[in-house]
Amino acid sequence: MEPVLKLEHVTKRFSGLVAVNDLSLEMPKNCIHSLIGPNGSGKTTTVNMITGVLPVSDGKIFYGDTQISGKPVFQIARLGIGRTFQNLKLFSSMSVLENLMIGAHQMTRIGLIQFLVDLRGEKREEKLLIERAEEVLEEIGMADLRHEKVKNLAYGKQKMTELGRALMMKPDLLILDEPAAGLNPSERREFVDILLKTHEKGIDLFLIEHNMDVVMNISTKITVLNFGAKIAEGNPYEIQNNDEVIRAYLGD
Numbered sequence: 001m002e003p004v005l006k007l008e009h010v011t012k013r014f015s016g017l018v019a020v021n022d023l024s025l026e027m028p029k030n031c032i033h034s035l036i037g038p039n040g041s042g043k044t045t046t047v048n049m050i051t052g053v054l055p056v057s058d059g060k061i062f063y064g065d066t067q068i069s070g071k072p073v074f075q076i077a078r079l080g081i082g083r084t085f086q087n088l089k090l091f092s093s094m095s096v097l098e099n100l101m102i103g104a105h106q107m108t109r110i111g112l113i114q115f116l117v118d119l120r121g122e123k124r125e126e127k128l129l130i131e132r133a134e135e136v137l138e139e140i141g142m143a144d145l146r147h148e149k150v151k152n153l154a155y156g157k158q159k160m161t162e163l164g165r166a167l168m169m170k171p172d173l174l175i176l177d178e179p180a181a182g183l184n185p186s187e188r189r190e191f192v193d194i195l196l197k198t199h200e201k202g203i204d205l206f207l208i209e210h211n212m213d214v215v216m217n218i219s220t221k222i223t224v225l226n227f228g229a230k231i232a233e234g235n236p237y238e239i240q241n242n243d244e245v246i247r248a249y250l251g252d
């Protein structure tokens with residue numbers, strides 16, 4: 001079966017520094033694929049290249065059979081790749097519902113500014129967006145918080161709102177940057193539960209994650225980076241028992 005995502009010999013150089021070095025990987029369909037590695041190993045840079053935030057220095061990236069390296073961020077998003085950010089990109093003085101609706105502006109014909117102007121108007125697009133937002137709120141278990149301002153929410157719910165925003169555009173592939181970071185154990189369990197439900201609905205997940213409990217519990221495939229290069233790949237059992245991975249993490 002054709003992979004969902006394929007990186008072919010991808011390299012990223014920042015002047016003298018090679019942040020990602022000749023990285024090839026394939027993400028199979030129906031997969032939760034985690035990218036792990038010590039700090040500075042090139043994970044965020046890799047995700048930034050996949051989502052079009054950074055151009056590749058060398059190599060190619062494919063989404064299905066479409067080459068996406070070289071395409072701008074909005075085109076890649078429209079192909080069905082959603083993303084959440086480590087540092088939440090929410091409007092804290094606005095409600096959960098409004099944040100979800102703004103997150104979906106990419107799939108409407110209207111631009112963000114116009115959308116904000118029209119937010120309380122009677123546009124047809126707005127009705128569709130509200131319907132979609134209500135669906136997503138149910139999916140993430142936040143229907144009762146729809147009118148709460150984001151700044152009044154616990155951090156776990158803010159992260160859930162960020163997830164909801166990414167789900168608004170019905171991505172086929174969702175890229176999550178450290179979804180469990182900053183969450184307490186019960187928030188983490190709740191988040192993982194929602195992620196698994198999201199996956200069961202047919203969304204492939206590609207995640208950067210530091211929390212090894214989360215990685216080992218939910219991943220179907222794990223790719224390990226160290227100093228920008230792939231040092232191991234496999235299922236959780238294989239990765240946990242890989243000597244090079246253990247050395248990389250222990251800093252041997």
Ligand code: ADP
Binds near residue numbers: 038042
């Ligand atoms: P990780 O996400 O695994 O912590 P990063 O992808 O953030 O790693 O960083 C990989 C390497 O690239 C690091 O050495 C980092 O300092 C460097 N780097 C990342 N972004 C830039 C940039 N915009 N300019 C220069 N160096 C960068």
